Amino acid sequence: MSKVTVLGSGAWGTTLAQVLCDSGQDVLIWGRNSDVVNEMNNENTNGKYLPGITLPKQLRATVDIQEAFDFGDSLVLAIPAQSLRENLSGWVQNFPSDKPVISTLKGIEINTQMRMTEVIEDVIGVHKIAIITGPNLADELVLRQPAGAVAAASSQVLADQIRDLFRTPYYRVYTSTDVMGCELAGAIKSVIALAVGLSIGMGFGENTQAMLITRGLNEVARLCAAHGSDPLSAAGLAGMGDLVASCGSPLSRNRTFGEVIGRTGS
Numbered sequence: 001m002s003k004v005t006v007l008g009s010g011a012w013g014t015t016l017a018q019v020l021c022d023s024g025q026d027v028l029i030w031g032r033n034s035d036v037v038n039e040m041n042n043e044n045t046n047g048k049y050l051p052g053i054t055l056p057k058q059l060r061a062t063v064d065i066q067e068a069f070d071f072g073d074s075l076v077l078a079i080p081a082q083s084l085r086e087n088l089s090g091w092v093q094n095f096p097s098d099k100p101v102i103s104t105l106k107g108i109e110i111n112t113q114m115r116m117t118e119v120i121e122d123v124i125g126v127h128k129i130a131i132i133t134g135p136n137l138a139d140e141l142v143l144r145q146p147a148g149a150v151a152a153a154s155s156q157v158l159a160d161q162i163r164d165l166f167r168t169p170y171y172r173v174y175t176s177t178d179v180m181g182c183e184l185a186g187a188i189k190s191v192i193a194l195a196v197g198l199s200i201g202m203g204f205g206e207n208t209q210a211m212l213i214t215r216g217l218n219e220v221a222r223l224c225a226a227h228g229s230d231p232l233s234a235a236g237l238a239g240m241g242d243l244v245a246s247c248g249s250p251l252s253r254n255r256t257f258g259e260v261i262g263r264t265g266s
Contacts, residue, residue, distance in 0.1 A: 076102045101127050135147065180227060189246050
């Protein structure tokens, strides 16, 4: 058993905290909202973000960021991507320097065009940084439906450690040392999913969706290669897997947002 702190008490952070509990870890989740934190501690639920779900009894939560930093042997980041820099800047003085940091964030920082691991290093300096990514919709994963993911780190040893933290009978985690490729694939797929949603909203059918997904995957691979990462990362769970889930599921925010735009013509 390892102690793991999850920073973020939204749907994704809470879902990952449950996965970690199921894998046998001792988990503390941090959140800003005291009502959400108290509900998790007292009722084992998070009705605001995951209505109808009963969380593991051993899962504990706190609003005390220092308690969160002190608790975990490793720290999992599950906060909104565009607020990452702001949050880290507020924590930098107390942020542990000797603990692995696992990013679950997908996206590119708008102002700097940095990937999430680059933002982390830019703010808190060089750490043991890894990511976990893939076709993981929180509303399905929290029901313990079978799913897969990729744990990527600059070293195979760290990637293996992250894999072992998250692995459960229903959550199969593979490893990679191509952090850049996995991050880029996870970010770029959002644009493709938005385009697929637009096509649906405009009334186009499966042919159009298939074209956008297939050619979109080609774009992901080309962009990964252009940045010096492995284009084959686009063919795995971090690329194709995440792309299929984001484009095919009505649970995907990018796809549903695209549908709304497509229907309104705005």
